[in-house]
Amino acid sequence: MDTEGARGIAPPEDLGWSADDFNMEVVVVPGSTDQQNSAHVDLAFHQHETEKAPDLTSPKDDVTLSNGIAGDHDNDGNTMTSCCYALFAWLAPLKAALRHHRPFVGRWGSRLFFVLYVLYSGFALYRQWGTEAATRLLLLLVIVLWVSLGRRVSPQLLKRLGPVVTLQPEKGRTLRTVVRWILYVVAAGGGVAYLALEVAPKKPSNLLTLGGIALLLLVGLLLSTHPHRVNWHTVFWALAIQFYLAVFLIRTQQGKDLFQWLGGLMEKFISYTDIGSKFLFGDAYTMHPVVFQMLPVILFMNCVIAVAYQLGIIQALIATLGRFLSFCLGTTPIESVNAAANVFLGLAEAPLLVKPFLKDVTESELFAIMTGGFASIAGAIMGALVAIGIPSNHILAASVMSAPAALGVAKIMCPETEGDNSSTTKDAYKVNLGTSTNLLEAVSQAAVMGVSIMVTVSANVFIFMIFLTFADNVFQWFGEQVGIHDFPFTRLLSYVFYPLMYLCGVDAADLLTLGRLVSVKILTSTIFSYQQVAALIDNSATLSNYTKATNGSWHYQGDDLVLHDWNVTLTGGVLTERSVVMSTYILCGFSNISSIGICIGSMTSIAPSRTKHILKHVVMAGVAGNIACFLTGCVAGLLYI
Known part of the structure; x- marks a missing residue:
């Protein structure tokens, strides 16, 4: 910095002062450029101590007195500024070091938090064991362990077990075939025995739904692009997973209690939106439940999902469920991950997780991706449905059961015909974290998106009610x-x-x-x-x-x-x-005419090179989504007594 230039600043001569009457202090910030330092030059004007006391009757001296008082305050401010600059200069190397070692600090900070949380959970479980609070703590601990360790453990476990059940060409083909047929017999025999011993004696009319299941499979086969190429391994295990999941959720007391408890937690969590509605709209908000209770839940749940996505919770759940579906059904990672994502995300959002692979997927995989969107509902919409009185435990179960149903029906109506060209990349399991800088940005962006969803939902309900009444x-x-x-x-x-x-x-x-x-x-x-x-x-x-x-x-x-x-x-x-x-299960899907337009718009924007194939299959994918929903309803009706 040019300090001589600073000293050359002329004092106000017209007031009768000379340059010798002033001292000029220059504060230089270490490490800054001359141009930056010039912006921090502080000039403190002090009268010489030898100057006589001013005459209060003189205008000049009066001005000099005022300048002296201001100079004292300026001096105090300069001292504070100098201290702040010194503090910032001392902290600058620390900040630079933290920025340079951010991955290391973040990694060990996360590990420290993980250890502290496990210790806290252990102590809290010890004190609260046997209470409902302990169940919540245990569930949260399982989620934390799942998110933290599941990505490392589950791939290795499935890698060891996968060749036994899936269709991958590995060594031991004879053993693999024997084990697979044993599993077929056990799964089918167990289902038949359960129906004969538990369902038929109590309510034989429920067995009528077996005819509905057969009819739906037949319709799917008649509409199939290549009926002779259907992989019945996928179809069988899709139905088996649905059946045994429904047995656990609908027939066992443990399953009922679990999803009733989860549904209660969801209802309690959603009820917090009433606080915001009451604050904005007053006590009369309950008089308009759709606008002031259902729609705000969409906004709230959209923000919650965005936070969970930013933290990596949604990704861990999707990757794990996707691996499970791929392991059991023999489907590719891409279509399995998309089916798992549809449990939490909507028709337009879920394909974004597999966007890098869409240009290379086969037509069968593309069909399965679209079918998964039509056969499920988004998490934010799920919350809104619970808010208006739909049974929370059954809407949760329907969302989970729809994932295997969608894959099973998709593989009937559009089976794989491209063989080795199908996408089997394991990179689909590596779902990226959210793109937001931090949680605050994630919530802000989700709030804006949630408002758009609210407007779309309200406009659709409004216009459809008018036209239907007309x-x-x-x-x-x-x-x-x-x-x-x-x-x-x-x-x-x-x-x-x-x-x-x-x-x-x-x-x-x-x-x-x-x-x-x-x-x-x-x-x-x-x-x-x-x-x-x-x-x-x-x-x-x-x-x-x-x-x-x-x-x-x-x-x-x-x-x-x-x-x-x-x-x-x-x-x-x-x-x-x-x-x-049954209506809760049958209606659980975005398989309607308006959603076909949404699917075309979103999929063609994500994968413009596949527009021809998207337009070719989108209508039949909507039909497949409806068949999957009916199939889920049939399985639920078969077991509900």
Whole structure:
């Protein structure tokens, strides 16, 4: 820095002061350039001590007195500034060292946190063992261990066990074939024995759903691009995983308690959105549950998933579940990871995890990727459905069960025909962390995206409700002209899926209602159909209270139920508990007309080189998604008593 230039600054001569009346202090920041230091030059003007006391009557001296007072304050400020610069200069090497060794510090910091958390969990479990709090602590500990160690342990374990079950050409072909057939017999025999001993004696009508499963597989085979190339190993284990998972969740007390507990935690967690709704909209927010309760849950859950993704929790779950599906079904890592991702992410977000591989995947893999999106719902939407009254334990189970179903149906309708050209890269398991700089940025970006989802959902529900009501009135008007009364458009839709609902094992009283809900889902949106299910659940509760309070009578008027003593009409009727459960599984998927447009837009933007193949298969992938949802509903109906 040019200090002489600084000393050459002229003092204000017009006030009668000379340069000798001032001392100039220059603060130089170590390590800075001359240009930077010139910005930090602090000039402190002090009168000489030999100067006589000023005459207060003189304007000049008055100005000099004021300048002296200001100079004292400037001197104090310069001292503080110098201290700050000295502190920053001392911290600069430390900051540079931390930046240089950031990977090392981050790695050992994470290990230290991991050790401390394990110690804390052990002590807390010791104190709280046997309580509900201990269960939560144990679940969190398992998740932490899974995220931290699962990526290292599971690949090695599956590498050792994989050749025994999968179709990989390894040594010991005869042994592998024997073991595989033993597993086939054990899995199939166990299922048949369970149905014969547990289901048939208690509710033989449930076995009717076996006909529904056979019909769905037959339809998929008839629509298959290459029916003679279907890999029945994948189809068998997809059904087996669904069946035994449903046995655990629906028939065993441990499974019921586990998912009931998880569902309760989810409901409790989602209820925190009411705090924000109450703060923004006041106590009257409950009067508008869709806008002020359901839609805010979408925003909240989207941010939660973004945080979990940024921390690597979602990636660990997806990679582990993807390895499990690939191990059991013999599917490739890419389509397995995508199917696992659809449990948590939506139709447009899940393919982003395998974006680098989409340009090279086979048509069968591309079909499976699209089918997985149509056969499942996003985690944020799941939270919104729970908020409006859909059973949380069953919506969770349906989301998990849809993953193997989607892969199984996809491999029937579009089997692999390219052999060794299929993508089997293990890099698909290495799901990258979030792209946000930190958690704050991740939450902020997710909030903006969540608002977009909220607007899209509300706009779709709004417009579909208008058009569906309009179509109902138009059909009723045309029917009345020829003497047919109470025959709306939704009643016509009910008859379209009536036979399929019968084969799925739906209660006879609810066949038309479930047929209508499925039609509404396919033509409009999944959320709109679930809203109608929620309304029917409320109607069922009202009817139960009515019979307990009055033991009064009622009658159906079209699809509506009229309560005589209360003079109340329950629009749409009611659903039995079994039908509520089955509707939760059957409707659990984005397989509708509007989602086909979303899939085309998202997939062609992610993989523009595959536009031709995407447009070729997207409609049939939507059909496959619906078949997978029906298949999940059939399995649930088979075991629900």
